[in-house]
Amino acid sequence: MSATDGIHLTDVSVVRGGRAILDGISLDMTERRVALVGRNGSGKSTLARVIKGLIRPDAGTVRLYGIDPAKRDFGSLSVAGFLFQNSDHQILCPTVLEEIAFGLTENAVPQAEAERTTLALMEAHGIAGWRDRAVSTLSEGQRRLVCLLAVLVMEPRVLLLDEPYTGLDIPTRIRLDAFIAQLPQQTVMISHDPDTVESFDRVLWIDAGRVRADGAPADVLPAFLAAMQAEGQADSAWSA
Numbered sequence: 001m002s003a004t005d006g007i008h009l010t011d012v013s014v015v016r017g018g019r020a021i022l023d024g025i026s027l028d029m030t031e032r033r034v035a036l037v038g039r040n041g042s043g044k045s046t047l048a049r050v051i052k053g054l055i056r057p058d059a060g061t062v063r064l065y066g067i068d069p070a071k072r073d074f075g076s077l078s079v080a081g082f083l084f085q086n087s088d089h090q091i092l093c094p095t096v097l098e099e100i101a102f103g104l105t106e107n108a109v110p111q112a113e114a115e116r117t118t119l120a121l122m123e124a125h126g127i128a129g130w131r132d133r134a135v136s137t138l139s140e141g142q143r144r145l146v147c148l149l150a151v152l153v154m155e156p157r158v159l160l161l162d163e164p165y166t167g168l169d170i171p172t173r174i175r176l177d178a179f180i181a182q183l184p185q186q187t188v189m190i191s192h193d194p195d196t197v198e199s200f201d202r203v204l205w206i207d208a209g210r211v212r213a214d215g216a217p218a219d220v221l222p223a224f225l226a227a228m229q230a231e232g233q234a235d236s237a238w239s240a
């Protein structure tokens with residue numbers, strides 16, 4: 001397996017308050033669609049943030065297609081895109097055009113070129129008419145699409161999606177699911193809903209900062225569901 005192909009973590013640990021919230025994780029991910037499942041507080045978001053380079057690990061190395069995502073150059077910033085669970089954590093600009101173009105303009109792409117590229121992407125997704133719309137006037141589903149296009153405009157090789165379906169109605173969720181499924185990017189998605197990751201190539205069950213199970217959905221999800229149901233009925237359910 002080549003280190004320039006896919007996502008590679010070697011002995012990655014993240015320590016906060018004297019506690020390892022990621023505990024020596026080593027993973028080679030070359031599958032197109034990888035799901036992260038696990039209880040609240042198990043470390044899924046921290047792992048996704050480490051892969052994006054938003055958190056530099058206290059130990060170990062992370063490489064995405066041969067690139068250290070935590071370096072601050074254009075290649076590192078654009079190798080992976082992160083779709084936050086809450087659009088409010090992602091949206092920075094008043095209008096849709098500015099929001100989608102932000103990554104380009106921030107990275108010194110000339111304004112006219114950034115606008116051209118952004119409008120072409122918006123056109124391709126049938127939302128060119130939103131160019132001057134205030135992002136604050138969009139519905140949550142529309143905002144999720146804007147955030148996703150703001151990520152895709154950077155042409156990342158890896159997409160990190162933190163519970164992308166939260167708060168969406170069923171038709172919007174089906175539409176977003178189909179949209180995400182046809183994207184060419186390698187995708188790592190956090191989900192609390194096993195149904196949404198049944199068709200993925202690989203599922204990683206994260207538990208207390210470690211990988212508890214790793215394999216095809218049919219191998220990992222039944223055991224995960226059974227454990228979640230058992231833990232939900234146990235007295236210690238709030239203690240994670």
Ligand SMILES: Nc1ncnc2c1ncn2[C@@H]1O[C@H](COP(=O)(O)OP(=O)(O)OP(=O)(O)O)[C@@H](O)[C@H]1O
Pocket residue numbers: 016017021038039040041042043044045046047240
């Ligand atoms: N900066 C921090 N300082 C201290 N503890 C932290 C910090 N960031 C995360 N943690 C802790 O690390 C653990 C893992 O958090 P993380 O957000 O990665 O979990 P998660 O699996 O994504 O949870 P959820 O499903 O609730 O989003 C939690 O116990 C959290 O409280």
